[in-house]
Amino acid sequence: MLAVFSLTITVWHTRRVQTRQVQIPYRDGRASVRQVRYKLYPNQAQLETLERWNRLHCELYNACIEQRRRAWAKGKSLGYYDQQNELPRLKAEMPEYIPLGSHALQETVRRVDRTFQAFYRRVKRGEKPGFPRYKSRRSFVGFGYPDKAGWKFERGPNGKHGVLHLSNLGAIKARGKPRQWGEPRQVVLTRTAHGWYATITVRCQPIRVGGNDPIGIDLGVEAVATLSDGTRVENLRFLKRASNRLKSLQRKLSRRKRFGSNWKRTKREIARLHQKVANQRNDFQHKLTSEWASRYGLRAEA
Numbered sequence: 638m639l640a641v642f643s644l645t646i647t648v649w650h651t652r653r654v655q656t657r658q659v660q661i662p663y664r665d666g667r668a669s670v671r672q673v674r675y676k677l678y679p680n681q682a683q684l685e686t687l688e689r690w691n692r693l694h695c696e697l698y699n700a701c702i703e704q705r706r707r708a709w710a711k712g713k714s715l716g717y718y719d720q721q722n723e724l725p726r727l728k729a730e731m732p733e734y735i736p737l738g739s740h741a742l743q744e745t746v747r748r749v750d751r752t753f754q755a756f757y758r759r760v761k762r763g764e765k766p767g768f769p770r771y772k773s774r775r776s777f778v779g780f781g782y783p784d785k786a787g788w789k790f791e792r793g794p795n796g797k798h799g800v801l802h803l804s805n806l807g808a809i810k811a812r813g814k815p816r817q818w819g820e821p822r823q824v825v826l827t828r829t830a831h832g833w834y835a836t837i838t839v840r841c842q843p844i845r846v847g848g849n850d851p852i853g854i855d856l857g858v859e860a861v862a863t864l865s866d867g868t869r870v871e872n873l874r875f876l877k878r879a880s881n882r883l884k885s886l887q888r889k890l891s892r893r894k895r896f897g898s899n900w901k902r903t904k905r906e907i908a909r910l911h912q913k914v915a916n917q918r919n920d921f922q923h924k925l926t927s928e929w930a931s932r933y934g935l936r937a938e939a
Contacts, residue, residue, distance in 0.1 A: 673818070691780060694737070738805070811835060824837045853865030
């Protein structure tokens with residue numbers, strides 16, 4: 638089985654296939670899990686290493702799917718522990734996987750297992766199943782450390798910003814300000830059009846001061862919401878505001894030679910513009926909901 642595992646990864650080094658892990662907060666009566674997102678500023682050498690590690694995680698992910706497909710074709714079944722137990726021998730045959738860390742590799746294998754478990758669950762419910770698919774290097778946007786092994790985060794003065802330490806990579810500057818800090822539990826590194834981000838899951842006792850007034854909220858489309866006191870929250874339509882610039886870039890892209898340097902540069906500009914629109918939406922929603930939470934003690938939505 639190891640031969641198939643390592644062979645599949647080797648194939649993914651030379652083949653391209655065209656084709657975001659969300660942590661669910663829980664509450665146990667004493668503490669809850671929150672996420673804090675930091676923008677990372679790696680130097681050039683660290684950036685190249687992150688890209689290489691992400692590629693290796695992508696190849697491992699695809700190899701695990703390929704291995705499960707081949708096993709199924711032979712009438713066999715593979716689980717998480719079957720594939721995890723092969724990782725030590727895999728690293729012995731392919732030393733480039735050693736710096737990535739055992740726990741990070743296990744998390745990628747576990748991610749494949751969660752994907753298949755979700756597939757089986759949808760089949761059992763009679764829903765549209767959607768068989769797990771391979772991921773291209775572009776669509777595979779990050780990897781994670783499921784526990785405290787392999788990384789450490791040092792907060793800066795006054796709780797703002799900090800430094801993320803990764804084993805075999807070094808210290809990476811990070812910018813961000815958490816609303817509330819706690820005990821770091823795990824970290825997920827994500828690549829976007831604006832660079833790399835670190836989402837740190839912390840366990841803490843949430844503290845929020847809210848108002849006492851009740852309010853009714855009618856969610857809509859033309860207006861984001863209409864409150865029972867007559868306040869109307871307008872839809873700012875961030876995508877429509879950026880549509881002229883987006884159309885111009887898309888016309889420019891259509892005139893470029895596909896996969897040429899100018900085509901790739903224009904493609905990155907379009908991705909950054911879409912990311913900007915997404916950031917504007919998220920910022921607007923977070924500010925709005927935070928204001929409601931701080932002003933009103935009882936909220937009824939319709």
